[in-house]
Amino acid sequence: MKGRPGPLLVRGTLVDAPHDPFTTGAPLRVEDDGGLLVVDGRIADRGAIADVRRRARDAGTAATELDLRGGLVVPGFVDTHVHLPQVRVIGGLGLSLLDWLTDWALPEEARLAEPSYAAGVATDFVHGLVEAGTTTALVFGSHFAPAVDLLLQEAERVGLRTTAGLVVADRVLRPELLTTPERAHAESVDLSSRWHDRGLARYAVTPRFSLSSSPELLDACADVLRDVPGTLMTSHVNENPREIEQVAAAFPQARDYVDTYDRAGLLGPGTVLAHDVHPTDAGLAAMAAAGSAVAHCPTSNAALGSGLFPLRPHVEHGVRVALGSDVGGGTGFSLLKEALQAQFTQSLLGPDGLPLEPAHLLWLATRAGALALGLGDETGDLSVGRSFDAVHLRPRAGTTTATVVEHAPDAVAAWRALVALGTTSDVAGVWVRGRRLDGDDDVRHDHLGDDSGQDDEARRARRPVG
Numbered sequence: 490m491k492g493r494p495g496p497l498l499v500r501g502t503l504v505d506a507p508h509d510p511f512t513t514g515a516p517l518r519v520e521d522d523g524g525l526l527v528v529d530g531r532i533a534d535r536g537a538i539a540d541v542r543r544r545a546r547d548a549g550t551a552a553t554e555l556d557l558r559g560g561l562v563v564p565g566f567v568d569t570h571v572h573l574p575q576v577r578v579i580g581g582l583g584l585s586l587l588d589w590l591t592d593w594a595l596p597e598e599a600r601l602a603e604p605s606y607a608a609g610v611a612t613d614f615v616h617g618l619v620e621a622g623t624t625t626a627l628v629f630g631s632h633f634a635p636a637v638d639l640l641l642q643e644a645e646r647v648g649l650r651t652t653a654g655l656v657v658a659d660r661v662l663r664p665e666l667l668t669t670p671e672r673a674h675a676e677s678v679d680l681s682s683r684w685h686d687r688g689l690a691r692y693a694v695t696p697r698f699s700l701s702s703s704p705e706l707l708d709a710c711a712d713v714l715r716d717v718p719g720t721l722m723t724s725h726v727n728e729n730p731r732e733i734e735q736v737a738a739a740f741p742q743a744r745d746y747v748d749t750y751d752r753a754g755l756l757g758p759g760t761v762l763a764h765d766v767h768p769t770d771a772g773l774a775a776m777a778a779a780g781s782a783v784a785h786c787p788t789s790n791a792a793l794g795s796g797l798f799p800l801r802p803h804v805e806h807g808v809r810v811a812l813g814s815d816v817g818g819g820t821g822f823s824l825l826k827e828a829l830q831a832q833f834t835q836s837l838l839g840p841d842g843l844p845l846e847p848a849h850l851l852w853l854a855t856r857a858g859a860l861a862l863g864l865g866d867e868t869g870d871l872s873v874g875r876s877f878d879a880v881h882l883r884p885r886a887g888t889t890t891a892t893v894v895e896h897a898p899d900a901v902a903a904w905r906a907l908v909a910l911g912t913t914s915d916v917a918g919v920w921v922r923g924r925r926l927d928g929d930d931d932v933r934h935d936h937l938g939d940d941s942g943q944d945d946e947a948r949r950a951r952r953p954v955g
């Protein structure tokens with residue numbers, strides 16, 4: 490990583506969701522002509538631009554002004570469930586989970602045994618996240634330890650805040666993806682000892698799902714959690730009825746799917762389980778008691794026909810929920826699209842659904858994920874004290890999205906329009922700890938193409954203040 494830039498004075502329309510709208514009813518927080526003073530990558534002051542600029546000047550802080558007016562400045566997106574080895578096979582539509590895994594995803598995952606192939610996938614994957622405005626991700630790594638190393642190296646080089654781990658399985662999957670409890674433990678401890686809490690990287694113990702895990706493998710995973718303090722745990726749960734039946738048959742002693750993890754000691758405040766489309770009350774109660782979180786991946790649930798996510802009982806039980814893209818079961822890296830699909834899903838549930846307002850959608854895509862990953866002090870909103878992890882959403886001139894955003898009566902309506910219409914091409918800038926990820930040589934950005942004029946304009950807009 491390069492060194493940190495000097496103090497920045499960021500000017501723009503600031504929109505974030507610092508308080509849980511599900512429990513507090515809090516609306517979005519908006520600063521229309523707002524300013525953020527960023528020192529050493531961290532937000533040191535915020536408010537109206539004139540006030541922040543004056544306070545910086547009075548304190549003798551020489552800050553470079555970064556003019557992000559036009560569009561919105563929102564916290565960087567937090568993707569709580571995304572698979573490294575599936576970036577090149579996004580789009581396997583029309584299959585249900587177990588067939589999709591066997592016929593579509595796992596053959597590609599096996600290719601990551603070859604380090605040169607895995608290196609290319611890691612580059613594509615990190616690039617895809619940054620292009621979508623994701624600044625923090627909980628990543629399902631690979632079944633091959635060298636591929637996990639390559640991912641974390643690439644994330645470190647680019648500056649993406651990444652938690653990832655070795656995916657382990659010892660049954661059901663194709664043979665080259667299987668390990669043993671002993672080897673899983675040794676490789677996981679080795680990776681986590683080198684990567685956990687190194688810069689922006691952290692480690693997550695990652696059994697693929699109970700269906701492909703013996704009880705002994707789950708025990709080995711719990712040993713890693715104990716041996717390397719602070720590591721997270723992530724897996725899948727209650728995604729598909731056929732999967733759930735097979736898990737019940739494989740774990741006859743378990744009360745339900747959640748219990749297969751709980752009885753192994755894998756349920757805690759650092760646990761993030763993807764999907765939970767078909768929960769049980771007992772499972773929800775267990776997750777709430779443990780402080781575990783659910784990664785809700787709505788485009789994946791639709792693409793694989795998994796079902797409509799019952800958000801209401803999760804909220805009523807006090808289970809934390811955040812968004813994940815579930816690439817490549819999901820349909821891309823954009824959490825704008827996931828937010829839209831989450832809104833659709835609740836609408837389609839009719840009276841059982843939980844209507845989602847703009848504040849819920851931004852919360853689910855940002856702050857909720859930061860809290861689920863234990864990064865609440867660090868990221869997820871634009872409060873003083875947080876890292877400046879942010880996205881500038883500015884549609885290209887001449888697009889329908891630009892038209893709707895320009896005519897939006899206020900910033901909340903603009904955010905609503907960006908959820909409905911926005912794509913990765915509306916991401917005009919991405920920062921983590923005050924450092925731009927997408928606009929320099931650290932990330933391939935040939936995709937910017939006709940955006941390059943915007944970038945030059947943004948660079949020209951940097952000028953000293955005071």
Ligand SMILES: [Zn+2]
Nearest residue numbers: 570725763815
């Ligand atoms: Zn998944």
